[in-house]
Amino acid sequence: MDVNSFKQINDTYGHAAGDNALCAVTTALRSSLRITDLAARIGGDEFFVLLPGSNEHSASEVCARLRNAIQDVSVETRDGERFSLAVSIGCVTSRGEEMTIAELFHDSDLKLYREKQADPTRDAKSVRPQFMQQHYANQRGQAVGVHASDA
Template sequence: MDRVFDTRLPFDFPRIIDDLLPVGMVVVDRRFTVVMWNRFMELNSSMRAESVLGKNLFDAFPELNRNWLEKKIKSCLVLKTASFSSWQQRPYLFRFKVSSMDSGEADFMHQDASIFPVYDHEGVVQGACIAIQDVTAIAEAKLLLDRTMDQALDLEETSQRDGLTGLYNRKFFDEQITQEILSSRRYGWPLALAMIDIDHFKTVNDTFGHDGGDAVLRNISTQLRGMLRASDTLCRYGGEEFALILPHINQDSASVLLERLRKAVEGMQVALEDGQQVTVTMSVGLASLQDGMTPGQLLGNADKSLYAAKRAGRNCIVSHVEPATPAPPSPPPSP
């Protein structure tokens, strides 16, 4: 077997491994008796090598996960292959305290562990070496990054939500309708937009106060959201007005869905804290995306239909009808 270092050089390689290597090195024989315990392990376990050498590893450290580690070592001895365990799979093998010089938040050392066979001079596997690498700084940086990302996502989600109803807000609607139109054009699926307004909402506020009005908005939002598909997007557009983006659905099918929503709201009784019951209705304007239409034009058509629904007596749905394209003029008669 080729040498891994030149024995003629004046280097004490065993001492380098034992005392200077910033990695924990534990060697056990086939009976799990500890035959090597380097300086890293002494410092972090607070156990001198003299108190560990010659002892069964699991007797010296009963807190080790014996079932898991025994299987790993036996597999290494039989198959003569190395194995690796990341801190993300198993935070630690030996539960060591973090160095006092470490200013991080971890209360124990995060470790990567490698187990590989140890051969004698004749190439026979006589034991296994467990190498412990302190990756606490890496782990803490990764965990901090994950927390930061989660907080950023939470902030983004909060910025997209209406504080009262929990629905998406106007800002999110403006972004989402543009994306839905692009997707509709790219994939060729239909897209409908409904503008919804709570009828006589000012009267609700005047009669039951703003707390009563808020309760109505929250209850209606919950009712509508529970009846929609996962692909639909319901937004609080402003005040008592809502915008509902309906992808993958044509105008006729959207009308059927909206009629179910209208009837559900009509049948609601919102219970206020003082025991009073409030009933409301809603008016709906519906429009569908046509070729070459901008987000503003689609919204404008839905708004026009909403105003038409209010003029028609409220508590109804009005769908926008595109004007018919005039037929081309007939050619002049032949002379």
């Protein structure tokens, strides 16, 4: 999983805002995962989440819960500006086969890359000030205040 447009967050709002964004993602992870799940930041804006005992259906549910929790986050900068977050997730399961964590990580990384390639505008959409998201949501006929950046 990685935070979309993380470099843009740092470049636009500063590294303190980027740190706040990472803390917000961590909070969303904690609130969305089971006690048996394992989440680790593996560098920059990338996280790896291991869901022991999960099948495709339950893993997909966790991914959806994570997306929703993270897109509901509103990060405030030191200047009082607010921005929301979006993530890309490469969700894979072992499908009952024996797989090492390294193999799961590799497969999830490939799927994450494909997800980003499928929507090349994903990064451009994910870091918008809140008032811009409300404007775009209204233009699409959605409710005011929608914070989902990949809607």
